[in-house]
Amino acid sequence: MTTVQTGTTGARRRDDSSRRREGRAAWILAIPFCLLFLAFTAWPVIQSLFMSITDTKARDLRHPFSVNVIGLDNFAKALSDPIFRQAAGNTAYFVLVGMPLTLVVALAAAVALDKGIARFRAIFRLGFYMPVITSIVAVAVVWRFLLQDPGGLINTALGWVGITGPNWLGDPSWSMPSLILMATWRNFGTAMIIFLAGLQAVPAELHEAAAIDGAGAWKRFRHVTMPLLRPTLLFVMVTTAIGYLQFFEEPFVMTKGGPLNSTISLSMYTYQQFGFGNYGLASAMSYLIFVVIAIVTAIQFRLLRERT
Template identity: 60%
Template structure:
């Protein structure tokens, strides 16, 4: 009678005993991973999840500064804060200013950044690093230092901009105190300060496009405009999408420019949604400011969705 050699090993046999150390090693690796992740998880929960949850709670209550000692004793008022925000003329003006700022500053920033990136990619090989640093320097410069420089540039009497305009017979406006010119002044500042970030990203994207495609387009008789439209733009879509989303998110939250330069004036011409949220929080109306912040979040989500729909790579 032949003995079977394919029978399963008995419990406690060599194969079973060999699995136990492997299972223990996997558990130890899992514990070690959680140990490394625990500090970040705790910090993320304390400084991100809990504040977001608290702000969401405040958005549906009538919490004010006097309620901080008993935050759970406030009244739940539903959507009243959201209704009060969208019907507030001051918030409506701030929303209009924000739309104006984003609608003008974002295309200017991306257009100038793409133009500069294309110029640096086509030539100036020896000075490319110098130009990248020069254009990127305002991005990392303190807004206070930038504000001092731009206040001097925009002075109505002795500022460099009005002095240059005077040389050609143009009487420059009072940039920061005229409601007509205050927002364009902040747009110029924002574009100058942020164009370097998109330029560096777009330059990296341009350098990643294979040169063979440009040579093939040239052999097919395509001109510069056709090559840019048919080769550069389609391959640059992921990079353009990234720059557009990041710029749109930053510009919808623009706060530093009016805070440092104009304090939202003159006559509310430079008041933004983020600056209005800051003001309402400073006034102690925490519920209303939280509701405004979530309205801003919805606007950011809608703009990002539209950008993904328009600029996503085409298969």
């Protein structure tokens, strides 16, 4: 009996010693990442949070300890800035129209690839995803030439059928819809791939059972596919909304925020403030964008979370 207990105690000690060695090895391997994270992520975030409550400007970079703490004045100044409010409205417009449009196009393409285009599925999947992996600057430049007036390919094609196309990027009424169209074309490929994976995970037996009960294609999609696609839809909505709330490259390359600030976004206006040297104000704007993203994400989780 004593021998068994001694053997058990020795085995436990060896196991404890082995776990300690593994723990030390894990920490040693994690130290480079932790140092990089602290230096290039955690510290800049903390520094920018401090800058948001100070009057830091470009001239203060040489004397960072001479800045004045002004509390929430930068946040109040941002919220009272008419251009910032216009940028917030433009961003809301872009998200509220662009995100549903992107999701609808992506889901339609995923359903078509899952059911209707089985033979050439790989080719279509690659073609639909190609804009995602293409440089956004290259895409924006090409679309700028397509939409230019006069001489753009789109207006030229419309002229062939007797339609006079608008000045897509020069008219405030059409500039934002043009950016939404381009963003939808470029980004639906990512959502499509994720939707396609979710559709292929739906058990075929459920569709067969619903068909036996007399459910048509639309009812099967609505009552069988969509409930099981809820986690996938939540993920796609959250990631798409976060990306669209930070949209920057499209107006920066295609319109420079014009005409008449009709396409300036929150991210672009914040970038401009950094360029003007208003680092404290720009940092405050960045955190306002972060708060908006957090609120929108929380709302989406609340609406689409699994109900038990």
